[in-house]
Amino acid sequence: MNNPQLNKNGELQHLLTTEGLPVRILRNILDKAASFINEAEHNEIQKVPLLHGKSVFNIFFENSTRTRTTFEIAAKKLSADVVNLNIGSSSTSKGETLLDTVDNLCAMHADMFVVRHSTSGAAHLIAQHVAPHIHVINAGDGRHAHPTQALLDMYTIRHYKKEFHNLRVAIVGDVLHSRVARSQIHALTTLGVPEVRVIAPKTLLPTMVEKLGVQVYHDMAQGLKDVDVVMMLRLQNERMQGALLPSAQEYFKYYGLTQEKLAQARPDAIVMHPGPMNRGVEIDSSVADGSQSVILPQVTFGIAVRMAVMSTLAGAGK
Amino acid sequence: MNIHIKGGRLIDPRNKIDALHDVFIVDKRVAAIGQAPAGFIAEQVLDASGLIVVPGLVDVAARLREPGYEYKATLESEMEAAVAGGVTSLSCPPDTDPPLDEPGLVEMLKHRARSLNQARVFPVGALTYGLKGAELTEMAELTDAGCKAFGQADAPLTDTRVLLRAMQYAATFGYRVWLRPLDSYLAKNGVAHDGEVATRLGLPGIPVIAETIALNTMLQLARETGVNLHICRISSAAAVEMVRAAKREGLKVTCDVSMNHVHLTEVDIGFFNANCHLMPPLRTQRDRSALRDGLRDGTIDAICSNHSPVDDDAKQLPFAEAEAGATGLELLLPLVLKWADEEGIPLLDALARITTNSANLINPKMGHLSVGAHADVCMFDPKLSWKVEPAALKSQGKNTPFLGMQMQGKVRGTIVEGKIVYVA
Numbered sequence: 092m093n094n095p096q097l098n099k100n101g102e103l104q105h106l107l108t109t110e111g112l113p114v115r116i117l118r119n120i121l122d123k124a125a126s127f128i129n130e131a132e133h134n135e136i137q138k139v140p141l142l143h144g145k146s147v148f149n150i151f152f153e154n155s156t157r158t159r160t161t162f163e164i165a166a167k168k169l170s171a172d173v174v175n176l177n178i179g180s181s182s183t184s185k186g187e188t189l190l191d192t193v194d195n196l197c198a199m200h201a202d203m204f205v206v207r208h209s210t211s212g213a214a215h216l217i218a219q220h221v222a223p224h225i226h227v228i229n230a231g232d233g234r235h236a237h238p239t240q241a242l243l244d245m246y247t248i249r250h251y252k253k254e255f256h257n258l259r260v261a262i263v264g265d266v267l268h269s270r271v272a273r274s275q276i277h278a279l280t281t282l283g284v285p286e287v288r289v290i291a292p293k294t295l296l297p298t299m300v301e302k303l304g305v306q307v308y309h310d311m312a313q314g315l316k317d318v319d320v321v322m323m324l325r326l327q328n329e330r331m332q333g334a335l336l337p338s339a340q341e342y343f344k345y346y347g348l349t350q351e352k353l354a355q356a357r358p359d360a361i362v363m364h365p366g367p368m369n370r371g372v373e374i375d376s377s378v379a380d381g382s383q384s385v386i387l388p389q390v391t392f393g394i395a396v397r398m399a400v401m402s403t404l405a406g407a408g409k
Numbered sequence: 410m411n412i413h414i415k416g417g418r419l420i421d422p423r424n425k426i427d428a429l430h431d432v433f434i435v436d437k438r439v440a441a442i443g444q445a446p447a448g449f450i451a452e453q454v455l456d457a458s459g460l461i462v463v464p465g466l467v468d469v470a471a472r473l474r475e476p477g478y479e480y481k482a483t484l485e486s487e488m489e490a491a492v493a494g495g496v497t498s499l500s501c502p503p504d505t506d507p508p509l510d511e512p513g514l515v516e517m518l519k520h521r522a523r524s525l526n527q528a529r530v531f532p533v534g535a536l537t538y539g540l541k542g543a544e545l546t547e548m549a550e551l552t553d554a555g556c557k558a559f560g561q562a563d564a565p566l567t568d569t570r571v572l573l574r575a576m577q578y579a580a581t582f583g584y585r586v587w588l589r590p591l592d593s594y595l596a597k598n599g600v601a602h603d604g605e606v607a608t609r610l611g612l613p614g615i616p617v618i619a620e621t622i623a624l625n626t627m628l629q630l631a632r633e634t635g636v637n638l639h640i641c642r643i644s645s646a647a648a649v650e651m652v653r654a655a656k657r658e659g660l661k662v663t664c665d666v667s668m669n670h671v672h673l674t675e676v677d678i679g680f681f682n683a684n685c686h687l688m689p690p691l692r693t694q695r696d697r698s699a700l701r702d703g704l705r706d707g708t709i710d711a712i713c714s715n716h717s718p719v720d721d722d723a724k725q726l727p728f729a730e731a732e733a734g735a736t737g738l739e740l741l742l743p744l745v746l747k748w749a750d751e752e753g754i755p756l757l758d759a760l761a762r763i764t765t766n767s768a769n770l771i772n773p774k775m776g777h778l779s780v781g782a783h784a785d786v787c788m789f790d791p792k793l794s795w796k797v798e799p800a801a802l803k804s805q806g807k808n809t810p811f812l813g814m815q816m817q818g819k820v821r822g823t824i825v826e827g828k829i830v831y832v833a
Binding site: 095110188189190208210211212213215216220232233234235236270273297298299300302303 | 614683726728
């Protein structure tokens with residue numbers, strides 16, 4: 092099966108998922124991101140002309156503030172022209188199909204699409220459809236993938252932990268519905284993390300999740316024992332309706348990250364969250380704002396990582 | 410017309426014939442096999458040397474999309490596809506718009522189909538009005554109009570009491586009930602087998618228990634009512650085992666499988682190939698081999714195309730939003746041949762699954778070439794290889810998981826009721 096992300100020279104043509112991404116490409120993106128960050132100057136990011144004259148279209152069929160904004164900042168830091176389209180999920184009901192929308196935007200001379208869509212596989216579909224000079228970045232598709240989030244998480248882990256090969260990482264929460272979790276798992280296993288754990292009640296874990304290369308825990312105390320990295324997932328309120336969970340309170344009691352539960356992890360463990368957080372549901376404020384939290388640096392690194400992804404794609408085939 | 414089919418290898422599974430025999434057709438019937446009947450003068454001689462001559466194929470599940478979905482396909486296009494695929498009799502599920510729940514609709518469909526002079530259509534009538542699972546249709550009236558069985562297509566029948574009564578009523582008259590086992594709550598929003606691939610791709614899953622729980626209910630009701638139950642399109646190893654046990658017990662149960670499930674698994678979805686969005690979903694390799702075992706030992710009676718033409722607009726969408734279904738009438742024969750070849754099954758046995766066995770489910774007068782039988786014949790070249798591509802298909806539906814693949818075995822001529830309706 093061809094990897095639809097790579098061109099015939101093995102270069103990254105689209106970024107659709109972290110699954111099957113060669114480790115050299117993954118590491119290159121992290122290294123490139125590092126080159127954009129001036130750590131001496133409070134992680135300041137300089138503007139560079141790498142995408143000068145290029146048009147980046149942010150097409151969001153699903154709402155997002157943080158991801159869209161960081162993509163926009165990243166593209167502008169690369170000197171690209173940025174167009175933001177919040178199409179919302181209603182556009183297809185107005186009669187225009189996803190690919191019609193894409194065709195129209197191609198006619199406006201887009202060079203790169205950043206796509207978010209509520210359905211798994213949307214970014215793949217667009218990538219298969221567009222002309223070969225156009226690049227597609229998946230900014231989240233259904234439950235499937237959110238590769239730039241996973242890459243910025245990897246950047247954050249490397250920043251604080253330096254290496255991957257000696258880490259124990261726990262991913263906590265709604266893995267079933269989480270594109271972030273899937274992309275994190277593939278990125279972590281590709282980078283050589285020897286032990287990736289998922290911690291959740293059975294209702295929030297997909298069938299055969301262990302086949303993704305993770306160990307399954309249902310108990311927080313056991314699952315967090317001696318881990319180096321805790322990656323929290325967002326819990327959507329609607330999970331209470333589908334008979335997946337009885338209440339946010341009970342979820343917090345058993346799976347919410349508190350200082351007490353975090354004490355099971357290694358003393359230097361870092362706590363991450365892709366945002367937006369539900370304080371008091373999946374994470375206690377004292378942890379979110381505590382000394383082990385790296386949640387805000389994640390956001391800053393996200394800009395540099397997205398710059399690295401965009402400039403890597405723009406360099407493909409040249 | 411008097412037709413002499415000359416020099417072909419005749420395979421007639423009902424009569425256990427696999428030999429070089431000429432076939433002689435007089436008017437609308439098979440007049441003789443081997444030796445010409447006395448006084449026979451051929452008006453047309455068909456040279457079948459190098460070809461295999463079989464009874465016209467019988468497909469127990471082919472959606473024609475009329476009435477209501479003419480933008481997906483029309484009777485004209487799909488009947489042409491049928492005979493191009495060697496299919497001379499087919500049965501269509503009732504999920505048209507409106508559904509086939511009124512005798513008038515069934516009569517109109519049969520009339521429209523007859524006027525095209527191609528394949529024969531044996532509709533499955535709706536078991537409940539509007540396929541809503543609440544009120545019984547007029548099954549006796551629908552039978553008079555031409556329905557051969559009653560079912561719900563892919564519409565759920567969640568009220569078990571309605572299902573019990575539908576079976577009791579059907580059993581009263583000896584009507585067959587055709588059902589696809591699916592618990593609609595467990596399958597809700599699902600688009601792929603609930604397993605490794607769906608987990609990886611983040612696709613909502615349909616677990617095997619959605620099939621087996623519903624099947625268990627159906628089998629218990631069949632035991633209770635004595636109804637003639639046909640299980641449509643089973644997809645899992647567990648379901649095969651349940652049907653096997655039910656048959657062993659002596660329940661009046663028959664069963665079919667779609668050709669897609671004989672060949673494909675969830676892995677074929679690859680990176681969201683919407684052509685592999687099918688109902689039931691493609692399952693695991695273990696399930697596929699159990700389905701093949703079920704075919705081999707007779708647990709599964711027939712193979713069908715589950716022909717469901719879908720327009721491009723409805724397929725060129727992200728996997729979960731794309732409409733389920735694939736075109737199939739023209740692939741039924743080559744895919745059955747491929748299965749037979751892979752499993753080392755003699756053609757006589759293999760072709761029974763799309764002739765006599767499937768005919769027994771809808772009309773035992775079809776699916777064989779006994780002297781006096783309807784002269785429905787399919788002639789094919791077993792060696793001819795062809796590529797599945799839109800231009801090669803007569804069906805208005807161009808989407809299939811087999812797109813781009815090479816098929817071996819091509820229909821060269823089709824005869825319905827003594828009339829040559831397709832030549833290639």
